[in-house]
Structure formats: C-alpha cells, structure tokens
Amino acid sequence: KAGVTQTPRYLIKTRGQQVTLSCSPISGHRSVSWYQQTPGQGLQFLFEYFSETQRNKGNFPGRFSGRQFSNSRSEMNVSTLELGDSALYLCASSLAGDRIDYGYTFGSGTRLTVV
C-alpha cells in the first residue's frame, strides 16, 4: 500500500512569504502529526490532527498552523517566513486514535529553504 506522501519535496521561499505543505497519510490512517527537523534542534513536534481536529500542539509560534480534511489529508501553513524556518518538515500518520502500537509512519519530508 502507498506510504505517507508529502508534497512538494523541495521548496525555496523568500523571507516574509507564506508556504503550504501537504501530507497524504496512509489509507485508513486518521491521525496525522507534523514535525520540524533542524540540525540544531532535532525533531520537534508541531501539531497532531485526528478526525479534522487538532488534538495536540507543540511550542511553535502562531505563524505555524495546520488543518486536516475529511479524507485525513493534512496541510500545514507557515506565514511570514523567517530564515530560521528553514528545515525538513516531516509528516507522520498512524492508524489508532490514541495509543499507537505500531509507531508512526513518516513521509520523506519537505525540505524548505528560506532565503
């Protein structure tokens, strides 16, 4: 079965712009989580969506937002981009609504570069 699909794979944006990243989870997975990976901070949790509702949020400014659609696909948006937003953005999906016994399945990520 198809894995987690993230688009686009690479993106270059200018400071002050906004960007939207997309994530299609594995079919049947209802939970989608987003992470930011940077060399200095590692993998940091952004937010998690389940059944179109944000259930959990990390410590990121309000410029980072997301949403989930009825088909479980998710988007995240970053407004007023800053140089420090350059990172690999990873989306992960999981089957269960609460405790997961299988671990997330991650996509390959979107590499965002802000210039």
Added chain:
Amino acid sequence: DQQVKQNSPSLSVQEGRISILNCDYTNSMFDYFLWYKKYPAEGPTFLISISSIKDKNEDGRFTVFLNKSAKHLSLHIVPSQPGDSAVYFCAASAGQWDFNKFYFGSGTKLNVKP
C-alpha cells in the same frame, strides 16, 4: 529543555558484533518509547517500541531494554549488519493525555563496518 537525550552522536561497530544505542529521558510521565532509524533523504522508519509496563521487547535482531528507575533505554542490534548503518532516534510519549506527541532525541549515527 531536551527531555530525551542521546548523548552519543556516533557509534562505529564491526559487522557481526553487537550495537548498543543508548537514550536517557527526564520526564517520569513518559510511558511509551519508540526507536526509529533514518537514512539520508528519507523519513524515519519505525523499528521497535516498548511500553513502561515492560522492561524488554524483542523483534528479530532488535531488542529494546527499558530501565524506568534510571530513566534509560537502550537498543541492541545483534548481529550488526552494514545495512544497519543509519541515524537512530529514540522517542518518548507521555501517555493518552499527549496524543501522538513524541519527544525525540538528537539521534546517534551508527556505522557498521564490513
């Protein structure tokens, strides 16, 4: 404040020998732990998990040990193979109140030499 720490940024092991990757955590509320491996240009791949009701979980060549009193877990790979060369992350979660929110360590880069 990093709640999950992997203090060894890299580890080099000979093929066929045991690889031991370590992870420490500070939050006593963590009750579920995962290990992932990551190849360059790919997303992390789930390896093995353990819940706090256990102290050991095995899956083939991979075994995870949990020492709750020491807030320490380790991943053993036996025997190590060159294909195991990757970055390994441990991750922890604080239970049903923190839905699918995992705190990741900074990773350990494993190099298995043929």
